Amino acid sequence: SSEELNRRRVYFQDARKRQAYLNSFSTAPQSAKYGINQFSDLSQKEFRDLYLRASADRAPHFSGPKTEG
C-alpha cells in the first residue's frame, strides 16, 4: 500500500542519516563502511525484533594466563 511504501521510505531515509553518522568515524582505509543493504528499509525496532534474538548465558572467565592489557 502507499502507506506502507511511505513508511519504508522514511525508514530508508533514517538509515541514510544513520549511515552517514557511522561512516564519520571510519577514517582508516580498512575501517568498516556503513551503507545500503537488505535491512535499510526496516526500522531499528523491526531489525531488532526479527534478527537480534539471541541471549548469552553467563560464562566463566577463561582461567588461562592473561595475555592482554
Added chain:
Amino acid sequence: LPAKFDWRDKAAVAPVRNQQACGSCWAFSVVGAVQSAHAIEGSQLEQLSVQQVLDCSIKNEGCNGGSPVRALNWLKQTRVKLVPQSEYPYKAKTGICHFFSQSHDGVAVKNFAAHDFGGQEEAMMGQLLEHGPLAAVVDAVSWQDYQGGIIQHHCSSQWSNHAVLVVGYDTTGDIPYWIVQNSWGPTWGNEGYVYIKIGGNICGIADSVAAVIL
C-alpha cells in the same frame, strides 16, 4: 600463534546461510561449530540440520530466540545426533520436533567449553586453533547498516543480542581482526562475513564464546 589463521582454508567451514525472517542465529552458530568440528575430525564437511535444533531444543524459543550455550547443553545432555540438513531442511519457522533413532546417521556432541575471554583475546585465538570455529554472542545493533571492512567503533560489549561463528583471525595488517561468519546470507557484509577488530572486546565478541568437542 600464527599471525593469521582461517578454518575456511582447511575446508572446515560450510557456506554462509540465511536465517531469513526467523530469530534462529543461535541455532546457526551452534550447528556451524558442530559441522566444522566434525570436518576437523576428518569427516567430509557436511551441512547439518539447523531446523532440528530450532524445533527440538525446547529450552530455547525457536524463531523467537535462544542461547547457543543452552542449545549446546541440550545436545550434550541428550546426546541427540544432528542429522544432515537434507534430511531435516530449514524452514525459517519453528515446527514440531522430528525424532530419529540412535542408530540413524548423525553427529553427537560429547562436550563443550564456554568461556568469557574478555581481556584475553589471544587466549581465544588459541581456543580457535585448538577446537575449531567458535560460537559467540555479540552486540549486532550497528550491523543493520554494515557493508564491509573492520568494525572498530559503534559496538558495545555486554549487550549481546546475536549469535555468530568465529572462523579465523588476521593480525598481519595495521588492524588485527576476527573473521566472523554471519547467517544473513552471502550478500550481506563481506560475502556474508564480518570483520571485528581484535582487542578491546569490540561488539562483545569475547564475552560468551563456546567451543564444541565431539
